[in-house]
Amino acid sequence: MEIKSASFVMSNSQVEKCPTSKLPEYAFIGRSNVGKSSLINMLTGRKSLAKTSGRPGKTQLINHFLINHEWHLVDLPGYGYARVSKKAKKTFQKFITDYFQQREPLVCAFVLVDSRHEPQKIDLEFMQWLGENQIPFSIIFTKADKVKPKALEKQVNDYNAVLLETWESLPPYFITSSSKNLGGEEVLNYIDEINKSL
Ligand code: GDP
DSSP states (O other), X not given: OOOOOEEEEEEEXXXXXXXXXXXXXXXXXXXXXXXXXXXXXXXXXXXXXXOOOSSTTOOOSEEEEEETTTEEEEEOOOBOOTTSOHHHHHHHHHHHHHHHHHOTTEEEEEEEEETTSOOOXXXXXXXXXHHHTTOOEXXXXXXXXXXXXXXXXXHHHHHHHHHTTTOSSOOOEEEOBTTTTBSHHHHHHHHHHHHHHO
């Protein structure tokens, strides 16, 4: 998919206030600092469409971007960051879950995980929750440039093995590096294929 246009639409913390258009929507979520903003900037070819956060946990809003006047890319707050106060954490968790449970145009969630790390409890729990709520998701391994190819292959295989302990089949997954501009094309083509099938 060629990105012809990408623009910011709105930010808010309530699913009721999200855009009323019925354009297909793809949400990006993951732990703070996983590389979500960098990935969104790579996908859209815009250097600073999504703000790369100096201080993780700061941007706790649902951010809508309009891509090619065809679909919405949604940048969701990073979850599971200890520095946000208990109360703030609770609020954003509720509006995240509200978003996923109530947002009709949502087609697929992309759960970002850092290629270097073992499966994290919070990510696995979140995927479990998505499954229980019948929300389709894919996994994006980020920062792949930080791991040597052999080790990366092992990381991904190990991750999948952990998923297969609770899932019957594996979700689609993508391996990306925003610093090396890798893997974005595959993610965009996947979105394109889904859009064409709708
Ligand atoms: P966010 O908090 O999930 O939006 O993460 P950011 O996109 O702000 O990235 C967090 C940190 O990881 C920043 O210092 C980025 O420069 C770095 N980073 C993000 N993506 C990559 C990547 O693909 N490779 C490398 N080496 N670093 C990355």
